[in-house]
Amino acid sequence: MNVSLRTIVDNLRQDKLYLFGAIYVLVFMLAAAVINYFTWTPDIVIVGEVTNLFWLLWISLYVPSFIFVWFSDFSLTEFGIALNKKVMIFVALTIVSSAWFYFQNPEIWLQLSWSSSLAEAFARTGEELLFRGFVYALILRLFKEAKKPHLWAIILSSVLFVLPHTQVFLPEHQTPVFQLLLLALIFAYFRHKTGSILLSITFHVLIKSDLVGVLFSWGIYLFFLLWSYATNDLTKPRQAIT
Structure with a gap:
């Protein structure tokens, strides 16, 4: 897993969009860390407790996908939006x-309200x-010259996922940080083995919600999948990294 810091910096310098993506994630993480620590309460998704600040935070989760698909050679397939044999078996x-x-x-079927599940x-x-x-x-992409880039992706994406969860x-929070990291690593491993984020989406939503929530999340995933096919996203040139 040897890779030099200079290589990473050079990759960021060569593509300003990569740099923008890295800065966006860091800014989001900082904002989420502050918001989660100072405004989080148990059962925050119950109707009436979700503030506009949280909705803005959740909407910002989707922004990079649109920007990078529209303005770069990134594809939705690279982001784990895929329908392959493994995904179809999982769905069945x-x-x-x-x-x-x-x-x-x-x-x-419905353990929360419909709006809370959504x-x-x-x-x-x-x-x-x-x-x-x-x-x-x-x-x-940043670790493309490493021997096993997917190991870096699994570990770093999991650590970065945990950091904003300052709650x-x-x-009053019941989930230990090590448990959260373990779940993140498992979800990232699912993503690597299947080439899709649908498994991690399903289990993540099921832990926090119910079957109705899972159906809503599948609907969102289907939207991105149809967008991928409608825009011929699957034929977009991309870097083959394993």
């Missing part, structure tokens, strides 16, 4: 298992799109 297994659990306990789906899907999607892809240091 999820539908079958969800149906079984639903018939065993119909209450798992808010969770929007926020968690955005987190996956930014960190396991954009950040992961950007690290792959874990509040006494």
Whole structure:
């Protein structure tokens, strides 16, 4: 995993859009860290508790995907928006298992309100799109000369995901920071093995929400997938990095 810092700096200098992406992520992380620590409360997505500040934060999770797809050679496929055999098997297994659990306990269908499930789906899907999607892809490119760029992408994207979650240091928060890092590493590994962020989106939303939230998140993923096909994004030239 040897790679020089000078190589990373040179890659950032050669492409100003890479530099913009790195700065955007750092600024977002700083803003999210401050907002999460000073304004987070338990069950924040319950109707009436989500402030405009959080909605602005969640919307900003999606911004890099649009900018980099429109103005660079990055593709949505690079961001983990893909429909391949592994993803299709996962979708089929999820539908079958969800149906079984639903018939065993119909209450798992909707454990929050519809609006809260939608808010969770929007926020968690955005987190996956930014960190396991954009950040992961950007690290792959910046570390393209390393022996195993995907290891850098898995580790660094997971660490960067954890850093803005400063609410874990509040006494009323129940999730230890090490547990959050472990989940991030697992999600990033899923992304590497399947080439898609759909698995991490599904489990992330399911942890925070319910089956309705998962359906909402799949709808968001489907939007990006259709956009990818509609714009011939799959034929876009890209760097092959594994």
